[in-house]
Amino acid sequence: MKNKLLSGIVLFMMSVTAMAQQSFSTPGQATDALVSAIGTQNETAMSNLLGENWRDFLPPEGVDPDAVDRFLRDWKVRHDTVVDGETAHLVVGDSSWQLPIPAIKTASGWQFDIQQAAEEIQTREIGRNELAAIEALHAYVDAQQSYYAMNQKYAQKIVSSAGKKDGLYWPAEPGEAPSPLGPAFSPKEPGTGYHGYRFRILPDSNGFAMVAWPVSYGQTGVMSFMINQDDKVYQTNFGSDSEQKAQALTAYHLDKSWQPVAP
Structure with missing residues (x-):
């Protein structure tokens, strides 16, 4: 009985760990990781960075692939992570287009808050x-x-x-x-x-x-x-x-x- 209880606790801890969003020591590390996940279309990495329900915040028809290509091209042209207090945004390209999803400073480090971006995305x-x-x-x-x-x-x-x-x-x-x-x-x-x-x-x-x-x-x-x-x-x-x-x-x-x- 004791072993079953311990096994259950371990499984629960593993589940909580899997659901926790990834944090970074600097906002620049966070935005670089997100760009890498977008560029490689890594669904697992996106979930780790934005949360498992990140797709719920996207438009019903999803993201336009052409828009993703433009974003990646603009990022190569120029990119910067602009920090304002405990919030940071990635801006890319000559026109300084701003990614709507902010990175925020938490107790565990910098991580993305897609809920804050919901209104701007819409x-x-x-x-x-x-x-x-x-x-x-x-x-x-x-x-x-x-x-x-x-x-x-x-x-x-x-x-x-x-x-x-x-x-x-x-x-x-x-x-x-x-x-x-x-x-x-x-x-x-x-x-x-x-x-x-x-x-x-x-x-x-x-x-x-x-x-x-x-x-x-x-x-x-x-x-x-x-x-x-x-x-x-x-x-x-x-x-x-x-x-x-x-x-x-x-x-x-x-x-x-x-x-x-x-x-």
Whole structure:
């Protein structure tokens, strides 16, 4: 019985040790270790540095591989660990881009606190999603112009009916020219949207229009956007009713709540 109890205590201690985050004597050692883990895609090292639940703090679709490549390239160009009291941040590249995850000084040394980064990570993700939505609306205008050149009319739907080319996107056969709009507007999982946004074509007597709104207000985006054939994007904050208000629009119409987005 005694041996079983001791074995249980040992296993518990081993579990606690495995779950403890790695600490370093200097913040620079901590940031160097994190860059090494990112560069080698070492999941175990990432868990040791950030905690076993670190993925819970990332965007639902994960981190863009291109963004990781840019970060590693910028780190090689220039990097510095900026210390402010008991908090330190890694900055990289000529533009001094700051990693949102801080290293903090604890009793055991410097370690990362990804919980402190949660709000900043979400804020940055919302910003990226909103920029992607704006770019997608400009792509929609280009696609409608291409569709009109082929059909002498504007498309009334985003995704074509099965076996037809009555929308802006259709699966291209081998050797066939691609559709005016790419497959990003046709997500594999219905309802997931594109970079946190959903899109709908709006009637417009002068041509064509589209509205975009966040899949989850405050989580994947804040602003809703609208565009027509003039290729100018306008934005408004529909609040928590973004889905209902965007779906309720019956035509392209700008009231005083819609403001132009700076080009």
